[in-house]
Amino acid sequence: MLVSVTGFGSVWRQRQEGEARKSGRFEHAAYYNTTGIIVKGGARQRPQICGYARFDAIGGFDPNHPSNMIGRVFECAEPSVWMGYNKLLFRRLVAGDVRAEHFLVVANSELNGQFAVGSEGWKSADTWLLSFSEGGGNQELMLLMGAQSWIESDLGRFVLRPPELRLRSARLILSARE
Numbered sequence: 001m002l003v004s005v006t007g008f009g010s011v012w013r014q015r016q017e018g019e020a021r022k023s024g025r026f027e028h029a030a031y032y033n034t035t036g037i038i039v040k041g042g043a044r045q046r047p048q049i050c051g052y053a054r055f056d057a058i059g060g061f062d063p064n065h066p067s068n069m070i071g072r073v074f075e076c077a078e079p080s081v082w083m084g085y086n087k088l089l090f091r092r093l094v095a096g097d098v099r100a101e102h103f104l105v106v107a108n109s110e111l112n113g114q115f116a117v118g119s120e121g122w123k124s125a126d127t128w129l130l131s132f133s134e135g136g137g138n139q140e141l142m143l144l145m146g147a148q149s150w151i152e153s154d155l156g157r158f159v160l161r162p163p164e165l166r167l168r169s170a171r172l173i174l175s176a177r178e
Contacts, residue, residue: 003076003090004100004168005069009053009131009142010043011036014063029057035106035133035140048117051086051131053104053142060093069093071169073100079128079144086130088144102144103160103170104130109139112172113153117141124149150175
């Protein structure tokens, strides 16, 4: 499965195995990204739905410059549930101009309004909720979406639209209420 990253959640964790190379990076480091909200000035996980995206340094992920990964396409394992956690493994960065099949999308209440997560009809059937944090009226969601998939908040329906000429990017667009 080919997935393009459109954004990251607020919380990062890392696990390192093996010895550091000369570059200072661990050869078998894994980086976990999930949702969070701001609590007392810092991003904290307040999971309602537990899950994470895992990136391995050996697969081309650069933890020192995560913003450089935005719009990049990764080969991923199929999404799964393990020990009660939703997970999506980003295996390796794909070189060249390839069309993404899905997109890792992050939405939050500050930009996208309040979501009624779990209620009927709040997301399209082909949208998978990877992680969801909520607290103090704030929400952050991490989703795996296809082009034209949608999520709905109190502001309306947000549809994921890739630009015509760009193969690896997409963004949530608020569609007009009917």
